[in-house]
Amino acid sequence: MRLELRDIHFRREATEILRGVDLQLEAGDIGVLVGPSGCGKTTTLRCIAGLESITRGEIQLGDRVVSSADHCLGAEVRRVGYVLQDNALFPHLSVADNIRFGLRSLSRDDRETRVADMLALLGLRGLERRLPQDLSGGQQQRVAIARSLAPQPDLLLMDEPFSNLDARLRTELVGELRELLKGLRITTLVVTHDQHDAFGLADRLGYMNDGRLEQWDTPYDVYHRPRTRAVAGFIGDGVMLPAIGKDGLWQTELGAIEDPAAEGSADLLLRPDDLLHDDDSPTQARIVARVFRGADFLYTVQLPSGLRVLALAPSHHDHHIGETLGFRLANDHLVVFRRD
Amino acid sequence: MFARWRASLIILLAAAPALVVLVGLVGAWLTPAGDTLQHQWRYLLPDAGRNTFILVMTVAAGAALVGTTLAALVALCEFPGRAFFSWGLLLPLSIPGYVLAAVFAGSLDYASPLYSWLREQFGWQWPSIRSLGGAALVLTLTLFPYVYLIARVAFESAAQRYLEAASLLGRTRLQATREVLLPLAVPAVLASTALVAMETLADFGVVAALNVDTLTTALYRAWYGMFSLVTAQQIAGFLVIVALLLLLLEHRARSSVRMREAGGIALQRRQLPPLTAGLATLFASTVLGIAFVWPVAHLLSWASTHVTADLDARYWGYFVRSIALAGLGALLIVSISTLFVYARRDAVSGIVRTVAPLSTAGYAIPGTVLAVGLYAPLTQALPWLQGTLLVLFIAYVTRFFAVGHAPMAAGLARLPTALDEAAVLLGSRPLERWQKIHWPMLKGSVAAAFVLTFVDLMKELPITLLTRPFGFETLAIRVFELTSEGEWERAAVPALALVLAGLWPLKWLAGRMSHAT
Structure with missing residues (x-):
C-alpha cells in the first residue's frame, strides 16, 4: 500500500526530533532511510507504526490518514508490520507461537496454514518448536520477519534488521530479503546505518539529518547527484575539489573541466571512480595511503597543494606508498556545491 | 590466587557443616523410633504437619498474590504515590516476623484495649490472631516484599x-x-514464592509467639522439652527434604529468569484512570499501613511508656551481646565467603564443583534444624564445645553463608581473570594486585555482604535460642521471651532496636535499585 508522509513533526518534551519530513513510497517499493545516529530515522518509523503521536503534519497509508496532529490510529489496529531493532522475539514462546501471535483473528485452520507458509517462506521449517534463545542470530532475524509478515500487513517497517549479523551473513540476507519482499509485493521502509545494505535493498533511498529528510531519490541519484554536502559526505567516499568557474570552464588543481554553468567559486565532488589510474597521464601525485580491497586498490594521493584525493585502480596495479601515481579525470557528470 | 589443592580444601570446609547436618539426619532416620517418637507420630505430628502444610501454602499464595499485584502496579502503572511505594513497599522487610506477631497479638488480642473498646462501642468481633490464620497473615505481611521486589x-x-x-x-x-x-514474569514470581515458602517452613518465631503448632515448634519441644534428640532429628530430616525441594524449585525458576532479561528501552508506565488510580493507592497504602506503619507506631507508643522503667543496665548487656554476636558472625561469614569465591574461581576438580553449591544450601535449612543437626554431632564428638559459642557460630555460618556469598560472588564476577593476567604481564606482584585491583573493586561487595549478614544475624532467633550458652540473652531472645510471657508492651524497646537495624540494609538496597535504573 502507498505510504505518504506530509511535513511531519515530532517533539519529545522540548526537543524537536522531526522537523518536517516529506516522503512518498509507492505500493510495492522498498524505501531505505540512512543517516547519522540520532537523526530521527527510528523516530520516523515509530511515528509511522503508531508508537508515537506526531505533533504536526499527516501520515497517509493507502487512502486513509492514520496520523495527524490531533488523531493517531493505535498501533494495534494500524496493520503495519514492524521488525524492531534486536527483534524483540518473545523469549517464552516457541518460533511457531511467536509467528502465531499476530494471527488471532484467523480461524484455526487458516492460522496453521499461515504459520506453515511463513516457516516455509523464510526457511524456518524444522525450527518451529525451538525457543528464540536456541536460534542463531540469522535465524532469529528470520523469525522476527516471519512474525511481522504473518498478519499480511499493509506496510512493513524494519529497524536496523542486520545490525546483529556478521558481514558475510548480511550480504546474503540483503539479497534474499529484497527477493522475498519483491515477491510478496509488500511496501517496505527500512532504517539502516550501513550504506551497502541500503544500496542492496532500496528502490528509494533517503538521507536523514537532524530531523529532516535531505534527499529522497533512487540510490543511483543519491550517490551520483547528492543534493547537499551532508549527503555527499555520508553516502560513498569522496573529496571536495575547490574550483573557480570562468568562461564555461572550472579551473581546478587537476586541470580544467568543461561546464557551461561554470561561474564563481565552488567545490566539485570527486568520487574515487571519477579518477582513473593511468600511468601515461600528465597528472601525477604521491601516494600517501592505500587500501587493498581484493578486486581493486583504493589509493589516497596528495596533490601539490596538500589536498588529498582518492583514486581507484585495478588490483594488479600494485604501487607503494611514496611512489607517484598517474591518473586522469573520468567523471561523466559534475556535482557542484557553490561556495556562497 | 590459590594453589589448586588449597582451593579445593576451602570449598570442602565451607560445605562441611551442611554435609554434617545432612549425614546426621539420614542417620537419625535409620535409627529405630523410640517411644517418644511413636507418641509424637500418633498424637502431635499429624496436627503439626497439617498446620505446617496449610501455613506454607497459604503464605506462599498470599505473598505471591499481594507481591505480584503490587509489583505490576508499581512497574507498569502510574498512580498517586507510586514513586514512594516503589521503595516504601520494601519497608516491611525491616520488621522481623516475630516482632510483627508480638504487635498483632498485643494489640488485637481479646483482652487488648483496642479490641475491648471496639467490642464495647461497636460490638465488633474477629477471630483470634493467635491462630493458624493469624500466623498466615503475619507471615504474608512480612514476606510479600520478596515477591514484590523480584517480580518488579x-x-x-x-x-x-x-x-x-x-x-x-x-x-x-x-x-x-x-x-x-505476565508469562515472562512467571519464573521470577515462582522463584520468589519458593523463597517465601522456604522462609515460612523455617519460621519458628511467629508460630511460637502465636501458639500455633507446626513442625518447627514440635522440633523445639522435642529438643528442649523432651530432650529427645532422635525425635528432633527425625522431624528435622523431614523439614530438610521439603526445604531442599523448595530450593531446587527456586534454583530452576531462577535460571530461566536470567535467560529472559531483555534490557533495552525502559518501560513506559501507563497512567491509570482516576478511580482505578485511587484504588491502587488505597491498596498499596493499606498493605504498607498494616505491615509497617501501624506496627511501628504501636511499638513507639508502647516503648514510650516502658522505656524509662525497662531501659536499665541489663539492656546494654542485650544490646552489646546482639551487636557482638552479629558483628563477629558477619565478619566470619564475609571472610569465609571471600576465601570461598576466590577458591571457587581457581578450583577445577569435578567433585569440588559438585560439592560447592552445598555450602550455600544451608540457607534452605530451617534454623531449628541446623541447631539440632549441628549441636548433637558436634558436642558428641567434642564435648568441650558445650556451653561455648562455637556451635552457634558454625550454625550461623552454615545458615547465612548464602547471604554473604551472593554479593561477593557478584563482585568477583566483575573481576575477570583477564585483569589478573594483564596485571601479571605488567609485572605486578600478588600483594600489589590485591591492593590496587582487587580491593578497590571488591570493597563495595564486602561492605554489602557485611551489612546484609549483620542484620540477618541481629534478627536471627531459633539458632541463637537453641545453641546459646545458658542464660545468654540478646535483643532477639529478649523479644521472644517477653512475647511468650504475654508481655508484648515491654518487648517494644528491643523490638524497635531490631527494626532500626533492619532499616539499614534497606537503604543500601534502595540505593542499588535507583543506581540500576
Whole structure:
C-alpha cells in the first residue's frame, strides 16, 4: 500500500526530533532511510507504526490518514508490520507461537496454514518448536520477519534488521530479503546505518539529518547527484575539489573541466571512480595511503597543494606508498556545491 | 590466587557443616523410633504437619498474590504515590516476623484495649490472631516484599519493546500485559514464592509467639522439652527434604529468569484512570499501613511508656551481646565467603564443583534444624564445645553463608581473570594486585555482604535460642521471651532496636535499585 508522509513533526518534551519530513513510497517499493545516529530515522518509523503521536503534519497509508496532529490510529489496529531493532522475539514462546501471535483473528485452520507458509517462506521449517534463545542470530532475524509478515500487513517497517549479523551473513540476507519482499509485493521502509545494505535493498533511498529528510531519490541519484554536502559526505567516499568557474570552464588543481554553468567559486565532488589510474597521464601525485580491497586498490594521493584525493585502480596495479601515481579525470557528470 | 589443592580444601570446609547436618539426619532416620517418637507420630505430628502444610501454602499464595499485584502496579502503572511505594513497599522487610506477631497479638488480642473498646462501642468481633490464620497473615505481611521486589525487577527488565511488539501484532496494552509480560514474569514470581515458602517452613518465631503448632515448634519441644534428640532429628530430616525441594524449585525458576532479561528501552508506565488510580493507592497504602506503619507506631507508643522503667543496665548487656554476636558472625561469614569465591574461581576438580553449591544450601535449612543437626554431632564428638559459642557460630555460618556469598560472588564476577593476567604481564606482584585491583573493586561487595549478614544475624532467633550458652540473652531472645510471657508492651524497646537495624540494609538496597535504573 502507498505510504505518504506530509511535513511531519515530532517533539519529545522540548526537543524537536522531526522537523518536517516529506516522503512518498509507492505500493510495492522498498524505501531505505540512512543517516547519522540520532537523526530521527527510528523516530520516523515509530511515528509511522503508531508508537508515537506526531505533533504536526499527516501520515497517509493507502487512502486513509492514520496520523495527524490531533488523531493517531493505535498501533494495534494500524496493520503495519514492524521488525524492531534486536527483534524483540518473545523469549517464552516457541518460533511457531511467536509467528502465531499476530494471527488471532484467523480461524484455526487458516492460522496453521499461515504459520506453515511463513516457516516455509523464510526457511524456518524444522525450527518451529525451538525457543528464540536456541536460534542463531540469522535465524532469529528470520523469525522476527516471519512474525511481522504473518498478519499480511499493509506496510512493513524494519529497524536496523542486520545490525546483529556478521558481514558475510548480511550480504546474503540483503539479497534474499529484497527477493522475498519483491515477491510478496509488500511496501517496505527500512532504517539502516550501513550504506551497502541500503544500496542492496532500496528502490528509494533517503538521507536523514537532524530531523529532516535531505534527499529522497533512487540510490543511483543519491550517490551520483547528492543534493547537499551532508549527503555527499555520508553516502560513498569522496573529496571536495575547490574550483573557480570562468568562461564555461572550472579551473581546478587537476586541470580544467568543461561546464557551461561554470561561474564563481565552488567545490566539485570527486568520487574515487571519477579518477582513473593511468600511468601515461600528465597528472601525477604521491601516494600517501592505500587500501587493498581484493578486486581493486583504493589509493589516497596528495596533490601539490596538500589536498588529498582518492583514486581507484585495478588490483594488479600494485604501487607503494611514496611512489607517484598517474591518473586522469573520468567523471561523466559534475556535482557542484557553490561556495556562497 | 590459590594453589589448586588449597582451593579445593576451602570449598570442602565451607560445605562441611551442611554435609554434617545432612549425614546426621539420614542417620537419625535409620535409627529405630523410640517411644517418644511413636507418641509424637500418633498424637502431635499429624496436627503439626497439617498446620505446617496449610501455613506454607497459604503464605506462599498470599505473598505471591499481594507481591505480584503490587509489583505490576508499581512497574507498569502510574498512580498517586507510586514513586514512594516503589521503595516504601520494601519497608516491611525491616520488621522481623516475630516482632510483627508480638504487635498483632498485643494489640488485637481479646483482652487488648483496642479490641475491648471496639467490642464495647461497636460490638465488633474477629477471630483470634493467635491462630493458624493469624500466623498466615503475619507471615504474608512480612514476606510479600520478596515477591514484590523480584517480580518488579522482572516486569521492569521485560522492557518496552515486548509491549510494542505485541501492540504491533494487534494487542491492546492490557492484552499485551496479560499475554506477554505476565508469562515472562512467571519464573521470577515462582522463584520468589519458593523463597517465601522456604522462609515460612523455617519460621519458628511467629508460630511460637502465636501458639500455633507446626513442625518447627514440635522440633523445639522435642529438643528442649523432651530432650529427645532422635525425635528432633527425625522431624528435622523431614523439614530438610521439603526445604531442599523448595530450593531446587527456586534454583530452576531462577535460571530461566536470567535467560529472559531483555534490557533495552525502559518501560513506559501507563497512567491509570482516576478511580482505578485511587484504588491502587488505597491498596498499596493499606498493605504498607498494616505491615509497617501501624506496627511501628504501636511499638513507639508502647516503648514510650516502658522505656524509662525497662531501659536499665541489663539492656546494654542485650544490646552489646546482639551487636557482638552479629558483628563477629558477619565478619566470619564475609571472610569465609571471600576465601570461598576466590577458591571457587581457581578450583577445577569435578567433585569440588559438585560439592560447592552445598555450602550455600544451608540457607534452605530451617534454623531449628541446623541447631539440632549441628549441636548433637558436634558436642558428641567434642564435648568441650558445650556451653561455648562455637556451635552457634558454625550454625550461623552454615545458615547465612548464602547471604554473604551472593554479593561477593557478584563482585568477583566483575573481576575477570583477564585483569589478573594483564596485571601479571605488567609485572605486578600478588600483594600489589590485591591492593590496587582487587580491593578497590571488591570493597563495595564486602561492605554489602557485611551489612546484609549483620542484620540477618541481629534478627536471627531459633539458632541463637537453641545453641546459646545458658542464660545468654540478646535483643532477639529478649523479644521472644517477653512475647511468650504475654508481655508484648515491654518487648517494644528491643523490638524497635531490631527494626532500626533492619532499616539499614534497606537503604543500601534502595540505593542499588535507583543506581540500576
